[in-house]
Amino acid sequence: MSDKQKIKVLVVDDEPDIVEILKYNLQKEGYEVATAEDGIKAVKVASKFTPDVILLDIMMPGQDGVETCLQIRQIPELKNAFVIFLTARMEEYSEVAAFDVGADDYITKPIKPRALMSRIAALFRRESKKEQEQIQIKIKDLTIDRGSYTIDKSGKTITLPKKEFELLYFLAKNPNMVFSRDELLQNIWGADVFVLARTVDVHIRKVREKIGEDYITTVKGVGYKFDLG
Amino acid sequence: MSDKQKIKVLVVDDEPDIVEILKYNLQKEGYEVATAEDGIKAVKVASKFTPDVILLDIMMPGQDGVETCLQIRQIPELKNAFVIFLTARMEEYSEVAAFDVGADDYITKPIKPRALMSRIAALFRRESKKEQEQIQIKIKDLTIDRGSYTIDKSGKTITLPKKEFELLYFLAKNPNMVFSRDELLQNIWGADVFVLARTVDVHIRKVREKIGEDYITTVKGVGYKFDLG
DNA sequence: AGGCTAGGTTAAGTTATGGTTAAGGCAGCT
DNA sequence: AGCTGCCTTAACCATAACTTAACCTAGCCT
Incomplete structure (x- = not known):
C-alpha cells in the first residue's frame, strides 16, 4: 500500500x-x-x-x-x-x-x-495485524466485516470489491455524517489520486444495487451519508 | 521492558x-x-x-x-x-x-x-503455551491434518506438498479472514524469505486444483480467504 | 411551462488484477 | 548420473473492477 x-x-x-x-x-x-x-x-x-x-x-x-x-x-x-x-x-x-x-x-x-x-x-x-482499526461494524441490519470484506444482511453474505467496500465501510463508520464527493475521494482513494468526483456516484450506485437503497442517502448539493433512523 | x-x-x-x-x-x-x-x-x-x-x-x-x-x-x-x-x-x-x-x-x-x-x-x-498449533482442523467437508499433511474430503484422502498444505492450513485456521499475498508470504514462507508475491497465486491454483474451487475465494485487490457460508 | 441544476443510470473504454500454463532450477532419491 | 516432484518465476490471457462520458430524470427557479 x-x-x-x-x-x-x-x-x-x-x-x-x-x-x-x-x-x-x-x-x-x-x-x-x-x-x-x-x-x-x-x-x-x-x-x-x-x-x-x-x-x-x-x-x-x-x-x-x-x-x-x-x-x-x-x-x-x-x-x-x-x-x-x-x-x-x-x-x-x-x-x-x-x-x-x-x-x-x-x-x-x-x-x-x-x-x-x-x-x-x-x-x-507491523508486528501483528491485531492492532488494526475496528474490524466489524454493526449498523441497522448490516454487519460490515473488514476482515472478510463482506456485508452480512440478515443471513445473506455479500462480498464487495475493494472500492465499493471501503466506500460503504467509511460511510458506516461515520453514520449520519455527510461527506462531499471530494471528501470521500480524499479518504478512500487517497490524497494523491486524481479521479473525477462523479466516479463516486457510480460506486454509490453499485453499493446500493447490492445491499439495497435504504442505507446510503443523498444530500443534494452536499454529498452522501449513511442514514440511520 | x-x-x-x-x-x-x-x-x-x-x-x-x-x-x-x-x-x-x-x-x-x-x-x-x-x-x-x-x-x-x-x-x-x-x-x-x-x-x-x-x-x-x-x-x-x-x-x-x-x-x-x-x-x-x-x-x-x-x-x-x-x-x-x-x-x-x-x-x-x-x-x-x-x-x-x-x-x-x-x-x-x-x-x-x-x-x-x-x-x-x-x-x-503468549497467554499460555496451550495455544499450540491445532493438529486437526475440520471445516466444511474437509479435515485438514497437520501431522500427515493430508486433507480428508468426504472419504478421499489428498496429500499436499508442504507449501500448498501450509497455505491451506493457514487460511483454514483463520476462516473468512482475508490475507494479502504479502501477509501470506510472511506467515507461511517466513519473514526472511524473499519470493515474489505472485508465487502465492500459483500455490492457490494448485490447492484449488486438488481440493476443489469451493474453499478459497479471491477478494480482488485485497487477497485470499477461506470461505465459509 | 421552459430552462437550469444535481444526481441517477447506463454503457463503453481502460486498467489492474488474478488465472493459467509452462519452463527452469534445485533437492532428494534410486 | 538420471529421474522425480516441488518451488519459483515469467509470460500471456481473461475479465472484474474502475473510470469516464453521455444521456436521462426530477425538482426547483423565474
Missing part, C-alpha cells in the same frame, strides 16, 4: 555503480533517496536529511562503516533510524562489530535488489 | 563469538544471562540456573542440541522453560527433530539480534 509520507533512505557507498543501482531500485519502490560516497559525508548528509533507513557500506576508504555508524548514532534525530550494513564477505568479525554498534541488519554483496527491498519493507511491517 | 523479576536466559553455543554477541544483546535488554559452551555443560548449568529461556545451538561438537534438549526436559524445574534452537541452515530434519523434542521456536543463523529479542519477548506475550 502506498504511504502518504515517503520513507527516506540514505545510501552510503564509495562505489558509484552500487549507489546508482540501489538508488534506482529504491526510487522505483517509492522511497526518497539521498546518497553519500564516504563516511564523513554520510554523517553530514544524514544530519540534514534525517533518513529513516541508512544503507551503509562497511568497507570504505577513509572512515569505515562501523565508525560512521557510531557517529550517526550520536545524532539524537537518528537514534531510531534503521541501519543496514552492506558487506563484501560474510566476515564474522564484521558481523559482531556491526551489531555492537547498533546495526539492525546486514546484507552481503553482491546485493540482490529484490531481497534488499523486501528487507527494508520488513523493517516497517 | 519493565520486569518485576528478571527473565533468565541460558545461551548454549560452541562459538564464543556467537555467545558473546547474544549475551551482550540480551543483557542490554535487561535479561539475566548464563552461558555454556557445549551440551554437557549446558545441562549442568541449566539445573542450577533454572533459566526461563534456553537458546540452544543444534550443531555442537560432542552432544548436539537435540539430545541436550531431551536431557534438559527431564529436569522437573525446566519443564516449562522455553527452548529456542539456533540452526545454521534451514535443514528440514533439524526442524522436525527440534519440535519433536519440545522446542518452542527456532532461529536460523546468521542471527539478527533485534529479531531474536522480539521473538523472546513474544514467547512471554
Whole structure:
C-alpha cells in the first residue's frame, strides 16, 4: 500500500555503480533517496536529511562503516533510524562489530535488489495485524466485516470489491455524517489520486444495487451519508 | 521492558563469538544471562540456573542440541522453560527433530539480534503455551491434518506438498479472514524469505486444483480467504 | 411551462488484477 | 548420473473492477 509520507533512505557507498543501482531500485519502490560516497559525508548528509533507513557500506576508504555508524548514532534525530550494513564477505568479525554498534541488519554483496527491498519493507511491517482499526461494524441490519470484506444482511453474505467496500465501510463508520464527493475521494482513494468526483456516484450506485437503497442517502448539493433512523 | 523479576536466559553455543554477541544483546535488554559452551555443560548449568529461556545451538561438537534438549526436559524445574534452537541452515530434519523434542521456536543463523529479542519477548506475550498449533482442523467437508499433511474430503484422502498444505492450513485456521499475498508470504514462507508475491497465486491454483474451487475465494485487490457460508 | 441544476443510470473504454500454463532450477532419491 | 516432484518465476490471457462520458430524470427557479 502506498504511504502518504515517503520513507527516506540514505545510501552510503564509495562505489558509484552500487549507489546508482540501489538508488534506482529504491526510487522505483517509492522511497526518497539521498546518497553519500564516504563516511564523513554520510554523517553530514544524514544530519540534514534525517533518513529513516541508512544503507551503509562497511568497507570504505577513509572512515569505515562501523565508525560512521557510531557517529550517526550520536545524532539524537537518528537514534531510531534503521541501519543496514552492506558487506563484501560474510566476515564474522564484521558481523559482531556491526551489531555492537547498533546495526539492525546486514546484507552481503553482491546485493540482490529484490531481497534488499523486501528487507527494508520488513523493517516497517507491523508486528501483528491485531492492532488494526475496528474490524466489524454493526449498523441497522448490516454487519460490515473488514476482515472478510463482506456485508452480512440478515443471513445473506455479500462480498464487495475493494472500492465499493471501503466506500460503504467509511460511510458506516461515520453514520449520519455527510461527506462531499471530494471528501470521500480524499479518504478512500487517497490524497494523491486524481479521479473525477462523479466516479463516486457510480460506486454509490453499485453499493446500493447490492445491499439495497435504504442505507446510503443523498444530500443534494452536499454529498452522501449513511442514514440511520 | 519493565520486569518485576528478571527473565533468565541460558545461551548454549560452541562459538564464543556467537555467545558473546547474544549475551551482550540480551543483557542490554535487561535479561539475566548464563552461558555454556557445549551440551554437557549446558545441562549442568541449566539445573542450577533454572533459566526461563534456553537458546540452544543444534550443531555442537560432542552432544548436539537435540539430545541436550531431551536431557534438559527431564529436569522437573525446566519443564516449562522455553527452548529456542539456533540452526545454521534451514535443514528440514533439524526442524522436525527440534519440535519433536519440545522446542518452542527456532532461529536460523546468521542471527539478527533485534529479531531474536522480539521473538523472546513474544514467547512471554503468549497467554499460555496451550495455544499450540491445532493438529486437526475440520471445516466444511474437509479435515485438514497437520501431522500427515493430508486433507480428508468426504472419504478421499489428498496429500499436499508442504507449501500448498501450509497455505491451506493457514487460511483454514483463520476462516473468512482475508490475507494479502504479502501477509501470506510472511506467515507461511517466513519473514526472511524473499519470493515474489505472485508465487502465492500459483500455490492457490494448485490447492484449488486438488481440493476443489469451493474453499478459497479471491477478494480482488485485497487477497485470499477461506470461505465459509 | 421552459430552462437550469444535481444526481441517477447506463454503457463503453481502460486498467489492474488474478488465472493459467509452462519452463527452469534445485533437492532428494534410486 | 538420471529421474522425480516441488518451488519459483515469467509470460500471456481473461475479465472484474474502475473510470469516464453521455444521456436521462426530477425538482426547483423565474
